[in-house]
Every structure is written in structure tokens, then in C-alpha cells.
Amino acid sequence: MSVAVLGAGAFGTALAIALARNGGHVGLWSRDPDHVATMRATGRNDRRLPGADLPANITVSDQLADFSGAGTLLLAVPMQRLDGFVRDHATVLDGRALVACCKGIDLTSGRGPTAIVAAACPRATVAILTGPSFAADIARGLPTALTLACADAAAGESLQAQLSTPVLRLYRTEDVAGAELGGALKNVIAIAAGVVIGGGLGDSARAALMTRGFAEMSRLALALGGRAETLAGLSGFGDLVLTCTSTQSRNFRFGQALGAGQAFDTTTTVEGAATAEAASALAERMGVDVPVTRMVAALVRGQVSVPQAVEALLSRPLKKE
Ligand SMILES: NC(=O)C1=CN([C@@H]2O[C@H](COP(=O)(O)OP(=O)(O)OC[C@H]3O[C@@H](n4cnc5c(N)ncnc54)[C@H](O)[C@@H]3O)[C@@H](O)[C@H]2O)C=CC1
Numbered sequence: 427m428s429v430a431v432l433g434a435g436a437f438g439t440a441l442a443i444a445l446a447r448n449g450g451h452v453g454l455w456s457r458d459p460d461h462v463a464t465m466r467a468t469g470r471n472d473r474r475l476p477g478a479d480l481p482a483n484i485t486v487s488d489q490l491a492d493f494s495g496a497g498t499l500l501l502a503v504p505m506q507r508l509d510g511f512v513r514d515h516a517t518v519l520d521g522r523a524l525v526a527c528c529k530g531i532d533l534t535s536g537r538g539p540t541a542i543v544a545a546a547c548p549r550a551t552v553a554i555l556t557g558p559s560f561a562a563d564i565a566r567g568l569p570t571a572l573t574l575a576c577a578d579a580a581a582g583e584s585l586q587a588q589l590s591t592p593v594l595r596l597y598r599t600e601d602v603a604g605a606e607l608g609g610a611l612k613n614v615i616a617i618a619a620g621v622v623i624g625g626g627l628g629d630s631a632r633a634a635l636m637t638r639g640f641a642e643m644s645r646l647a648l649a650l651g652g653r654a655e656t657l658a659g660l661s662g663f664g665d666l667v668l669t670c671t672s673t674q675s676r677n678f679r680f681g682q683a684l685g686a687g688q689a690f691d692t693t694t695t696v697e698g699a700a701t702a703e704a705a706s707a708l709a710e711r712m713g714v715d716v717p718v719t720r721m722v723a724a725l726v727r728g729q730v731s732v733p734q735a736v737e738a739l740l741s742r743p744l745k746k747e
């Protein structure tokens with residue numbers, strides 16, 4: 427076994443399925459022994475990815491030691507859990523190729539996924555896999571293109587080859603900051619797009635918000651070392667389009683519920699909520715204007731109502747585009 431996925435949520439399970447279909451043995455780790463027992467018994471992960479069969483060449487386990495032979499580990503836990511996860515398991519993880527598969531900014535430290543992983547595992551080769559893809563689409567074998575970002579060009583090329591399949595097409599870049607900030611910030615804008623649609627403000631307003639949202643994503647990412655072409659690629663613009671326009675997106679649906687004044691299931695992973703807060707703080711520190719992101723953070727905190735947020739955004743001074 428050369429690859430194992432740690433975190434048997436929707437995305438981790440879908441990636442394990444895609445890699446297993448491509449041949450070879452693939453590991454899938456869940457921290458929960460009951461979940462492992464159910465997945466082994468049913469051959470599925472109905473808790474997180476209903477309806478998708480796990481190929482027989484996936485080994486499911488709650489023991490990380492079962493994957494000691496895997497040189498590449500995909501870390502598919504939610505962003506706000508990543509730091510605790512890599513610290514808890516650093517002795518097992520360090521020294522391998524560790525590919526973060528989460529999107530967001532850590533609320534406590536303001537760091538992105540690769541910095542969190544590298545701090546806990548200094549001997550590891552660290553990369554990030556991000557871009558437009560719904561787990562359900564990947565599990566169905568639908569064509570998907572993602573970005574694999576790794577500061578080490580040679581390691582990135584080898585991970586790209588190892589993790590690409592005929593339908594899961596990976597593009598590579600060394601611009602880790604650009605790739606991970608695009609993936610983190612688009613979730614915040616997707617919440618705002620959901621608010622617009624849930625609040626009945628219409629498709630034209632959503633297009634305006636996506637465009638201005640992309641402008642502020644780019645401003646902040648460039649200030650933090652990302653490149654404009656990365657923001658315009660799959661991990662930025664590509665994922666922004668997908669997430670702001672599909673009800674498959676949890677961030678979009680969360681925004682829709684906020685906009686419509688409805689409750690939303692608090693156990694659902696909505697990465698953009700914490701990231702709005704973390705990104706607002708980062709932007710303030712860098713002196714970058716991110717009005718939409720700040721407004722999403724205020725909405726999530728319950729500090730402003732939807733009409734107040736809309737009024738505040740529309741009453742900003744007129745400016746050049
Ligand atoms: N679902 C999707 O379509 C996509 C998700 N992603 C990203 O993948 C990341 C994970 O999301 P999903 O898999 O969708 O979430 P999910 O909510 O389906 O699953 C999260 C999994 O992480 C596990 N987990 C939580 N805390 C943990 C901890 N401390 N230690 C070990 N395991 C822990 C949970 O038990 C659960 O199995 C997110 O950052 C998300 O943005 C990226 C692309 C697509």
C-alpha cells in the first residue's frame with residue numbers, strides 16, 4: 427500500500443474510492459472504531475458519503491499502524507481539527523509525504539493547512555490538494571480537475587503522478603499560498619452567495635458578489651504571497667464558481683439558510699464560517715480591505731442582520747472597478 431487517506435469523511439472517502447479504482451491498495455482511516463466496523467460490514471460509508479460502494483482494495487481501519495507502509499498520506503479532516511490531529515499523531519506522520527486535503531485558515535493561529543502540518547511534522551514533504559470537486563461527483567467517477575500545490579517542485583511532480591487517475595486530473599503548482607488561500611477564501615464568498623440567494627436578492631446580485639468577492643480573495647492572497655495566476659486557476663476562480671452556484675455546497679446552503687432566516691444543521695462541516703473570522707483578522711493585520719468577508723464573519727457571529735449587511739455593502743463609497 428503506497429497511499430492512505432486519514433479521515434473518513436465525505437472527501438476522504440471519495441478520494442480513497444477514486445484512487446482504489448485506479449488500482450493498488452489504498453488505506454482509509456477513521457478515528458471511530460464503530461464507524462470502521464460499519465464500513466467494513468456494509469462496504470460503504472453511508473454516514474458521510476451515502477450510496478457509494480467502497481472497492482475491495484480499500485483497507486478500512488482505526489489503527490494508523492496498519493498504514494505504516496504508506497509513503498503518502500492524505501489528511502482529510504476539517505480545517506479547525508487539523509492542528510490537533512497532526513500534533514496528536516506527529517510521531518507516526520512525520521517523514522512521509524503529507525497532502526492536506528482541507529480548505530480553510532486555522533482560527534487560533536491564522537495559518538493555512540500546509541503551515542500547520544509542517545510545524546508539527548518538520549521532516550515531512552508537505553503539499554495541498556484543493557480545487558473544485560464535490561465528494562459525491564468524485565465517488566461517482568465523474569471527471570474532476572484539482573490543484574496539487576507543493577513548494578518542492580520534484581516532490582509535487584511525483585505526487586501529481588501518484589494521485590492522478592484517468593478521471594481525477596491533477597494540475598500542479600509550487601504556489602502553495604495561492605492554492606490554499608483560494609480554497610479557503612472561496613468558501614467565505616460561497617456563504618455570502620448563499621445569503622444573496624436565500625435572501626431573495628437574485629442572480630444578478632450573486633454575480634456581482636462573486637466578482638467583488640474574487641477581487642478581495644485575490645487582494646488578500648496576493649498580500650500573503652500568492653500569485654494572481656493561481657487565484658485565477660482551479661483552486662481559486664474554479665472553486666469559487668462551483669461553490670457559489672451549487673446547492674451541493676454546504677457553505678452555499680449554510681448561507682442560503684442564513685439569508686432565509688432558517689436554522690442549519692450545526693453538525694455539518696461548513697469551513698467558511700470559521701475561515702471568515704480568521705481571514706478578517708489576517709486582512710486587518712495586513713491592511714487589506716475585505717468587506718464581504720468581514721460581513722460574512724459578522725453575520726455568522728449574529729452581529730448584523732441580512733438587511734443590515736446588504737445595506738452596509740451597498741452604501742460603500744462608489745469607486746473605480
Ligand atoms: N465534501 C466535499 O465535497 C469536499 C470537501 N473538501 C474539504 O475536505 C475537508 C473535509 O471535509 P469533508 O470530508 O467533506 O467533511 P465531513 O464532515 O464529511 O467529514 C469530516 C471527517 O473528519 C473526521 N474528523 C473530525 N475531527 C477529527 C479529528 N480531530 N481527528 C480525526 N478525524 C476527525 C470526522 O469524524 C469526519 O469523518 C474540508 O476541509 C472540506 O473543505 C474539499 C473538497 C470537496
Ligand SMILES: O=C(CO)COP(=O)(O)O
Pocket residue numbers: 529557558559560613616665668669674675676677678695696697
Ligand atoms: O470544496 C468544495 C467544492 O470544491 C465542497 O464545498 P462545501 O464544503 O461547501 O460542500
